[in-house]
Amino acid sequence: MSKLIEARGLYYQTDSGALVFEGLDAEFYAGEKAAIIGPLGSGKAALLRLLMGLDRPQKGRVYLFGKEIDALKRFELDTLRQGIGIVFENASLISNLKVVENVMLPLQYHTDLTLDAVMERAVSLLESVGYRGDVWALPGPLPSYTKKTIALARAMVLDPAIMIYDRLMEGLDMHQSLQLLKFADAFHKAKKDRLSIIIANDEGDIKDTMPDRILHIENRRLF
Amino acid sequence: MSIFAPIGKAILSFLHDLYEIADFVISSLNTFLFHLTAGRRAISGIIYKQVYFTGIEAFSIISWIAAILGVIIVTQAISILPMFGGERLIGEILVWVVIRELGPVFAAIIVIARSGTAMAAELGSMRVNNEVIALEAMGIDPGRYLVMPRVIGTAISTFVLTFYFEIITILGGYLLAGFGKRITFGMYISSVLETMGFTDIIASLLKSIIFGLIIGAVATLHGLRVGKSITEIPQQTTKAVISSLFIVFIVDGIITAIFFI
Numbered sequence: 001m002s003k004l005i006e007a008r009g010l011y012y013q014t015d016s017g018a019l020v021f022e023g024l025d026a027e028f029y030a031g032e033k034a035a036i037i038g039p040l041g042s043g044k045a046a047l048l049r050l051l052m053g054l055d056r057p058q059k060g061r062v063y064l065f066g067k068e069i070d071a072l073k074r075f076e077l078d079t080l081r082q083g084i085g086i087v088f089e090n091a092s093l094i095s096n097l098k099v100v101e102n103v104m105l106p107l108q109y110h111t112d113l114t115l116d117a118v119m120e121r122a123v124s125l126l127e128s129v130g131y132r133g134d135v136w137a138l139p140g141p142l143p144s145y146t147k148k149t150i151a152l153a154r155a156m157v158l159d160p161a162i163m164i165y166d167r168l169m170e171g172l173d174m175h176q177s178l179q180l181l182k183f184a185d186a187f188h189k190a191k192k193d194r195l196s197i198i199i200a201n202d203e204g205d206i207k208d209t210m211p212d213r214i215l216h217i218e219n220r221r222l223f
Numbered sequence: 224m225s226i227f228a229p230i231g232k233a234i235l236s237f238l239h240d241l242y243e244i245a246d247f248v249i250s251s252l253n254t255f256l257f258h259l260t261a262g263r264r265a266i267s268g269i270i271y272k273q274v275y276f277t278g279i280e281a282f283s284i285i286s287w288i289a290a291i292l293g294v295i296i297v298t299q300a301i302s303i304l305p306m307f308g309g310e311r312l313i314g315e316i317l318v319w320v321v322i323r324e325l326g327p328v329f330a331a332i333i334v335i336a337r338s339g340t341a342m343a344a345e346l347g348s349m350r351v352n353n354e355v356i357a358l359e360a361m362g363i364d365p366g367r368y369l370v371m372p373r374v375i376g377t378a379i380s381t382f383v384l385t386f387y388f389e390i391i392t393i394l395g396g397y398l399l400a401g402f403g404k405r406i407t408f409g410m411y412i413s414s415v416l417e418t419m420g421f422t423d424i425i426a427s428l429l430k431s432i433i434f435g436l437i438i439g440a441v442a443t444l445h446g447l448r449v450g451k452s453i454t455e456i457p458q459q460t461t462k463a464v465i466s467s468l469f470i471v472f473i474v475d476g477i478i479t480a481i482f483f484i
Contacts, residue, residue: 074254078362081360088356092356095352105363106361106363108262108264109264109362154361
């Protein structure tokens, strides 16, 4: 199995001076479903940002699809990120875009598909994740579960090789969580070499996802 | 402490701000120009929306302010000039005051008040809600997707609004305050056209484009400076307004000095 994400000797301190990681190593492989577990404040979100090159560690290296992030130019990193779909904890939908425009955005930005083709794919993905509302509504007032389904459709739209779910189940009831996990699992299986990383606060949150590996953030490292 | 210390500090702070804005615009422009095709459709949609909000939706307020200003200037000119037999000087007054100075400056002030604040608050709110991080995670450069379309849209809008403001001030001023008085419409218009030179038009329109670029850049820069707290949004919005006004007035003085001194 090829390594899709690799981190070596990460040392990361926040702007306020808090030490988050010290010598953290991590490897994630094509085709696997990995879970990262850690209590609140353990650095899960920080690790996610470092692995995607959204933040830079003070020491250490991150390789994305075999390429060292620090050695990449901005547009090269942007190109690599097209291979990653991410669902943030709070969905992070673009508030001034309509529901369907949120899902269309990555396709519109990164491809030359016609507007009709982009729209068709976005609507069909929204339907596949169970969105039944008005696709021309603004996402702001929608409930948390609905926002996450839209974020899920947006993350899937470029058919990425890596999917990251950042506390997908946070703030949802059991039924809603299982529903979202079902969509995530189906998407993982739809492509043989897809890597899925599920981030959660504790093992109880991921027991239904049946990951291949569970990694714990402890003492500023990943085990 | 010397009395010059605070003055020096203020000047250094202003120069630092100017450097940051220039660096911000250049780096955003760099990503924009070197990969022109990337995200073209998504970006052109934002430019259109920005022109609609900053330009088209501002026509009503611009018309009112321009007409009122025109009435004030024409009323004063018409009441004073005939005393000295200088009716034909009305053209000079309008070109020097409206075309060279008030047109670009008033249009800029209206754009700062309406759109500069809106842009800073919008981007600030996007920062707080992690929307900017989400864009980056999707491989969408915020400089290219959020900053440049707004800067370009604001520059286009300010350019058009300035031109429109000047026409309404000159025509509206006469129709509302000068009609039926000792200066005929023909005399009024020919006086303006005879006085107005190529330099006046170029200086006015150059100012409007530069002001638009400044307003767009300052507003987006301050919006993206918001950190994680929602309370930073009004703080950065206020800073965006103050910085934009200050830089616009300084640059106005510089351009006037270059063209007319």
